[in-house]
Amino acid sequence: MSGRKVVVALGGNAILSKDASAAAQQQALRDTAKYLVQFVKQGDKLIVSHGNGPQVGNLLLQQAAGSTEKNPAMPLDTAVSMTQGSIGYWMQNAMGEVLAESNLDVDVATVVTQVEVDANDKAFTNPTKPIGPFYSKEEADQKRQENPDQTFVEDAGRGYRRVVPSPIPTGVKEYRVVNALVDAGIVPISVGGGGVPVVKEGNRLVGREAVIDKDFASEKLAELVDADLLIILTAVDNIYVNFNKPDQKKLENVTVSELETYIKEDQFAKGSMLPKVQAAIDFVKNSNGGKAVVTSLENVGEFLENGSGTIITR
Numbered sequence: 053m054s055g056r057k058v059v060v061a062l063g064g065n066a067i068l069s070k071d072a073s074a075a076a077q078q079q080a081l082r083d084t085a086k087y088l089v090q091f092v093k094q095g096d097k098l099i100v101s102h103g104n105g106p107q108v109g110n111l112l113l114q115q116a117a118g119s120t121e122k123n124p125a126m127p128l129d130t131a132v133s134m135t136q137g138s139i140g141y142w143m144q145n146a147m148g149e150v151l152a153e154s155n156l157d158v159d160v161a162t163v164v165t166q167v168e169v170d171a172n173d174k175a176f177t178n179p180t181k182p183i184g185p186f187y188s189k190e191e192a193d194q195k196r197q198e199n200p201d202q203t204f205v206e207d208a209g210r211g212y213r214r215v216v217p218s219p220i221p222t223g224v225k226e227y228r229v230v231n232a233l234v235d236a237g238i239v240p241i242s243v244g245g246g247g248v249p250v251v252k253e254g255n256r257l258v259g260r261e262a263v264i265d266k267d268f269a270s271e272k273l274a275e276l277v278d279a280d281l282l283i284i285l286t287a288v289d290n291i292y293v294n295f296n297k298p299d300q301k302k303l304e305n306v307t308v309s310e311l312e313t314y315i316k317e318d319q320f321a322k323g324s325m326l327p328k329v330q331a332a333i334d335f336v337k338n339s340n341g342g343k344a345v346v347t348s349l350e351n352v353g354e355f356l357e358n359g360s361g362t363i364i365t366r
């Protein structure tokens with residue numbers, strides 16, 4: 053099948069594993085680009101989105117470390133836009149190389165994207181989105197003392213991390229730009245890092261200090277551009293029930309109502325698989341017959357070949 057409009061949301065492992073240097077992230081994205089180019093090769097209209105949790109947290113630390121009165125640290129909304137730019141540059145560069153190797157004359161362009169949120173979203177008073185590096189308990193306690201306005205929580209048994217507000221996206225300001233690029237045969241990179249959070253104040257869009265979940269932002273974008281497929285790529289080939297237990301079961305073709313039952317059974321970890329499942333459900337419910345897919349980057353070929361992965365339909 054070809055000519056489908058496909059929004060692909062890239063998980064953390066597509067950009068950064070352990071080494072946060074620019075060179076290592078660029079190398080990871082060259083590997084990632086090889087998988088993404090398979091969509092272009094088979095004629096799909098590709099739109100790419102990505103996370104920024106580790107990168108934006110690291111950037112805030114760099115900003116704080118170098119800040120002076122004449123050279124002030126940038127606020128979080130601006131930092132999100134900076135990561136859209138840096139990760140977008142790496143991805144354009146990597147995709148360009150792999151497309152050229154495949155003799156495909158296709159351009160890739162990053163759209164700095166503003167994503168609308170509700171100023172009264174309860175998330176603004178309840179930070180949940182982990183950003184930046186992991187700390188030991190002692191380091192987190194010290195950070196709390198040094199920065200009383202910042203919140204640090206334990207992240208799934210892996211250590212402590214700073215958390216920031218993560219409001220629900222209600223609109224994507226530049227979705228028509230994304231559509232125009234797709235129509236021109238260009239691969240857009242959009243809603244990077246979940247998009248820059250903005251709230252409407254009359255004719256102005258005003259930035260807010262938050263980090264939107266990239267799976268929710270990708271879902272909203274997929275709805276607005278009338279995509280056929282929302283593909284959420286992460287570190288696992290499938291969604292599982294009883295994940296990591298001896299009786300774990302792989303989900304292959306699953307309906308929205310089946311997933312809703314599994315959510316009630318607490319099958320999906322909050323802050324990792326649950327937002328992906330919720331984004332997939334929202335897209336299938338709100339789109340014009342669209343499907344959602346959760347699988348790994350490494351399984352993209354198998355998905356394109358024989359539909360392997362978790363496929364969510366009405």
Ligand SMILES: Nc1ncnc2c1ncn2[C@@H]1O[C@H](COP(=O)(O)OP(=O)(O)O)[C@@H](O)[C@H]1O
Pocket residue numbers: 062063064065103285286287288290291292293294295319320321323324325326
């Ligand atoms: N029920 C489940 N099925 C599959 N994976 C699950 C489940 N519950 C939790 N996970 C974990 O969620 C991870 C995906 O979340 P996360 O790593 O936060 O996403 P991202 O790839 O966007 O960075 C998977 O790699 C897996 O370890």
Ligand SMILES: NC(=O)OP(=O)(O)O
Pocket residue numbers: 063064102103104105106245246263264265266267
């Ligand atoms: N913005 C966002 O969701 O980033 P991560 O996927 O890196 O957490």
